[in-house]
Amino acid sequence: MRVGTEEPAVALLDGVVRTAPSIWTRSYARILLAGDLACAVVACETVLGIRLWFGAYIPGTEALLGLGFALAWPLSLALAGAYRKRAHGEGTEEFRAVFDGGVGLTAAVAIGAYATQTTIARSFVMAMFPLALLLTVVFRYRMRKRLHRRRSLGEYMRQVVAVGHRESVLDLVMQLRRQPHHGMTVVAACLPSDLETLDVDGVPVLGSFSNVAEVVTKVSADAVAVLACPELDGAALRRLAWGLEDARTDLFVAPALMDVAGPRISISPVAGMPLLHVEHPEFNGVKRLAKNLFDRVGAALALLVLALPMLVISALIRATSPGPALFRQVRIGKGGREFKVVKFRTMVVDAERLKTTLQRQNEFDGVLFKIRNDPRITRVGSFLRRYSLDELPQLLNVLSGEMSLVGPRPPLPDEVEQYGEDVRRRLVVKPGMTGLWQVSGRSDLSWEESVRLDLRYVENWSLFLDLQILWKTWSAVTGGEGAY
Structure with a gap:
């Protein structure tokens, strides 16, 4: 959430007016919700239409049941986490959530019908839900590509304050400039207090590790990215998180181990400390x-x-x-x-x-x-x-x-x-x-x-x-x- 912003909202992703992240993410989620529902309705109508084409009799209750399943489709995706804002724009989490939600609803309908001995047309389970899943994945992919195009123009970006040593900040600035689809742009930097630097490749240095919250307020940032540095230990990060809490500013912390992600990393709480467990890559087997x-x-x-x-x-x-x-x-x-x-x-x-x-x-x-x-x-x-x-x-x-x-x-x-x-x-x-x-x-x-x-x-x-x-x-x- 941006602090002190007065940017207007837009209803469509294709709008040219830049919006605050808290506004465009809600608008984007509403578009995804409407699109997912439309995909399910199209899948339902397609299956019913094909059955009518081949001369099958479809009672009104069955048609209403199909529309009910279509309405349940976005709800199932929501339960699987398909509308989380962190999943928008990159990574596989969004598509994995869509798949989990679709398979979950299919399984729930199949198991529920068997357990209650309710007669449900097999076409819903065997055709409608797989077709809805396919249409939803295609729709989400097209929306992601559209979002990437808007981000390449500098729109729908999260304003970030980078905290760390100059080399790490410079690397982050260059990476985000080269890959705008991540949706982040560094607008200010906070370096160690003993380093006198006016800017980092054009990004102004506005503070040190001790006044990050003030810099966030000054530039109306949406997020803080803390890069690996020994000065910011657990206690310092806790205090920083508390300082950002009222403004609901997102906090990202980069581990010292770089370029390792995905299933190789898990968090294990040990003695009250969240420890990163890094598995070795598998080159055999x-x-x-x-x-x-x-x-x-x-x-x-x-x-x-x-x-x-x-x-x-x-x-x-x-x-x-x-x-x-x-x-x-x-x-x-x-x-x-x-x-x-x-x-x-x-x-x-x-x-x-x-x-x-x-x-x-x-x-x-x-x-x-x-x-x-x-x-x-x-x-x-x-x-x-x-x-x-x-x-x-x-x-x-x-x-x-x-x-x-x-x-x-x-x-x-x-x-x-x-x-x-x-x-x-x-x-x-x-x-x-x-x-x-x-x-x-x-x-x-x-x-x-x-x-x-x-x-x-x-x-x-x-x-x-x-x-x-x-x-x-x-x-x-x-x-x-x-x-x-």
Whole structure:
């Protein structure tokens, strides 16, 4: 809740007037409620309409029962937590709550009908509820994408005061600017009292750790983000929470362990202290077998579907530039083992020899070599790179077990030679055709950011995360941004 704000409310998400978070979240929740109800009504009417089409008799009581189930649909989602404001805009909590609510209502109706010996048309349980769940997920996804677009324009943002050391605050500022879909923007910072700094990359420093509440009131902030620092212990955080309580300002506390999230973290109360229990990532066992099976089956099916387009691409490459259609290059895989990655050739045949003459034109920081307008790239190669079509032959590497569909970017041997100890953590899993780096900016990312994303994937990998990345890869590739 914002303090001292006089911003007007808007009824629709597409409005151009900026709103206070406490106002737009209520409006957004009402839109979700109306949309969920509409999805359930559409599912009910669709099922009843199909039954009538096939000549079934539908008594009025059964039609009313279907509408009653439609009205119960948003209530069941609410009980599962689908309207919590913290679930809006990011993460899987919203969709998990929708799924839990839908399955819960389906189970309740089925069990209730069996227990009471009530006759209920099977079409409600077997068709209406699954269809309502599908429509609701699609509707929620479209609403999330619309919310992300508005946030990219600076609207529907939570105003945050960052508390911590300058380096941590600077990192948070840069991350939130690069990823506005999180819905947060840092408007002020509070640093240690002995550090004299006017601003952090344009964000004004308005106080120290001792007057955070006053700074929040001064800038009318909605939330405080406390970054890991030894000065703010448990007692200091308690006092800070008490100071923010009257204004109902949200308080976020970042643990010292970064880039670990999801099911690996749980909170265990021990001796009155909330301790974070961090499980080790699982790189072996059943999950590894499931990932390998998913990769190889997915690669085999993709090769069957894409065989003809890949033959066409090969012919175009051979027809427009001398040399083979495929390009093989040594890369480093899991555990530091070398393998030859297969790609469509997008450069002239002697591209590796010409690389030494272009080192001074390198536009990438760190150990990577990238040039936005690389003169070695052929005309067809430029198109293939823009839409990542040059990477399709890597499906053969996935099928052979050398790569995965999703994973860190496969590095070159000379890149690995420059790795520090932390960066070598990328090599504990197979490299992937796509990954967090692919859906987060591709070549537009800095070296440090690409490493961070790869390490984040390693620390939190799961089959569900792979499915999410594969889903997002489509929009990243068709947009063509960051590919050169």
